[in-house]
Amino acid sequence: MASNAKMDRREFLGATGVLTGLLAAGSPLALLAPSRAWALDLKSLSSAEGTALMAMTRTIAPHDKLEDAAYALVVQALDAGAAADAATAGLLRDGLARLSPGFATAAESERVQALKSLDTTPFFKSVRATTLTTLYASPLAYAHFGYEGEAFSKGGYLMRGFNDLRWLPDPPLKDSGPVYTGDAH
């Protein structure tokens, strides 16, 4: 095992890739992240495979103002799945092999066409499912979509805008109900 000590981690793990990127200056995400530069080591997929999956997740769930860092979390989850389970790795590799080498850099309309021909396959469905469960669950996405998430720790929304909508009239009290103020009895 002594000789292994001289190998770097990536060599030791085999032919695996890395994805890198930079958060845009002034991005709300930059406030949450420790630094503007980010890098994602892949455990199972190559850099080319990671890049293709990144383009695929962006095509499945396109949000122009949402940065690559959020989509990289999806690639990280797909890569973790591939590293944990040979069948998942095979599903991803075989699926990616059906995309042209230029997929990652192709125009969106071409990427959409390419994916439309695959969108009933287990490969596509698996990447779509991981995209939805990962992309929309991240704090980065919460910030982007303005979703406030849990409120128990802040005392709920009762005093924080649960009924502050003003562009429609308030329903009559008989159909709604009073906000309890401690003297209902």
Place this chain on the structure above:
Amino acid sequence: MANISHDDSGAVVIIGSGAGGGTLAHELTRRGIKVVLLEAGRRLTLADFSQNPGEAFGQLTWLEPRTQSGTNTVVEDYPTLPSWTAKTVGGTTVHWTAVALRAQPWEVRNRTVYGHVAGASLIDWPIDYQELVHYYERAEKRMVVTRRNGVPGLPGSNHFKVFHYGATKIGYQNVTTGYMAINSQPADGRAMCIQQGFCVQGCKTGAKWSTLYTEIPRAEATGNLDLRPECRAVRIEHGDDGHVNGVVYVDPQGQQQRQKARIVCVACNSVETSRLLLLSESARYPTGLANSSDQVGRNFCRHTGSFVWGVFDKPIEMWRGVTLGGIVLDETKHEPKRGFAGGYHLEMAALDLPSIAISGFPQDLWGRELGFVMDRYRCMAGTYVNGEDLPVATNRITLNPKVKDPFGLPVANIHIDDHPNNAAMRRHAQQQARALFEAAGATKVLMSRQTPATHNMCAARMSKDPRDGVVNAHGQAHDIPNLFVSDGAAMSTPSSANPTLTIVALALRQAEYIARQMSTRAI
């Protein structure tokens, strides 16, 4: 809390601690009856409930494999999740949205009122509606249901303003924040609702009724309850007389145990209730317990359930406030000129991130349309369609010997071919929901297909004629007098109401019957 020995043959063993099992346990123990309550899941506290939706799903959900078949769309859309049920002390009362609606009079006399419907296996309930109402009233007091017994309704949220405006604009008259088992003011030793949302992840204030922190601790306080969490029942046994006499279960250490019983009550939520009865086959009962009629697992109902979303151009922030806080009652009627038998509720419903994208939308939505909708998540409103589906004899829970659970036992297969009546009702409901949102100003409307069932019903149903069902009007097996079904499986037909209130009402009624039968030594 009692410590009941495995050899104590005087105890009632209840399997499952949700709406049916948890309520029954309390009602029996307060009458001095010793109860062993077996629950497959863990016992959590309010502090344990995760506020991360994905994590909470993992914490509360029955995740062991189930398979499915049939022409219904859930087979294609949710291949690994045919039904969404709970595995935790408190069962589905931990993750329910707390809608506490009653079944309607015509919904317990379906065969008589709807007449013969081709392909459906309708029966009338063996219970008089007025009698059922008596137990509904007791259940509503116990659960502190809003708009009943002088309890104020919940205050309407932003989401409700949109729902109410659209619903009244298209002519609906009965649009309220609903009959909810959520405290609109402090009551029953529990807090009031702080409109935090996250009802489905477990209510961290306890404002929502759950057996986890009402019935079960009260049953423990009687000194007659022996609650055994993380104990998985795998088989119900019987003696030479054909009566059940014990339950085999796997304890938290993985050891097989045998608990003797005077009476066994099964309350594992239709799918697992059917499975356990089928798994308990023996030389005497070769097709499973209580199954001489071949009705165990059949007539499975799950409601016509799907989402409709309105996308607006102004903020709504539907996640602020109770998850399901608005109900239209106007479509709850039997009016065949609409093109289908039975009725439905439109129930305002919100979904969090990421759940809306995972289970709220059509499963083939992706690309710019998905991006457009999700970018307007703040400006969305939603409704859930909850309609009465028709029982079909071949819609059925069976054992699938090809797939085994972690205990080496065949898993449940759920077979459903959607009855055409369900499709007609769903279409009508979705068009009404579309009109509702468009009347309130929606610029786009989106519809899901059927979602995995959280309402699992009728698979071991009550029937007057033993050939039509599994249990009698008290949930007592037609074949075996000391075996009971105590959950939604016992419902004769599903009604258009979310099932929990009915399950609690039936459990209250069953508890009286069991206590009477025990005191007269009839059992």
